[in-house]
Amino acid sequence: MSSVSYRVLPPSGRLAVLRRAGTDVGSLRLIERHARAYGRAWLVFVSGILEPLFYLLSVGLGLGVLVGKVPGPGG
Numbered sequence: 001m002s003s004v005s006y007r008v009l010p011p012s013g014r015l016a017v018l019r020r021a022g023t024d025v026g027s028l029r030l031i032e033r034h035a036r037a038y039g040r041a042w043l044v045f046v047s048g049i050l051e052p053l054f055y056l057l058s059v060g061l062g063l064g065v066l067v068g069k070v071p072g073p074g075g
Contacts, residue, residue: 038045
């Protein structure tokens with residue numbers, strides 16, 4: 001069985017600068033992966049925020065018109 005040696009090139013670009021600075025490169029790669037994976041799903045996140053707001057707005061305006069003023073304990 002023969003052994004194959006691989007030439008390992010030093011990292012280049014931003015990762016090389018961060019590695020020389022002592023920054024954890026693995027966590028930066030994970031953040032980049034999440035940004036790429038969820039970058040296409042922005043509509044899901046936006047609708048998850050806007051849907052409850054639309055619901056509260058419709059209930060407040062819709063039922064507010066139907067119910068009217070209700071006197072509280074102070075008058």
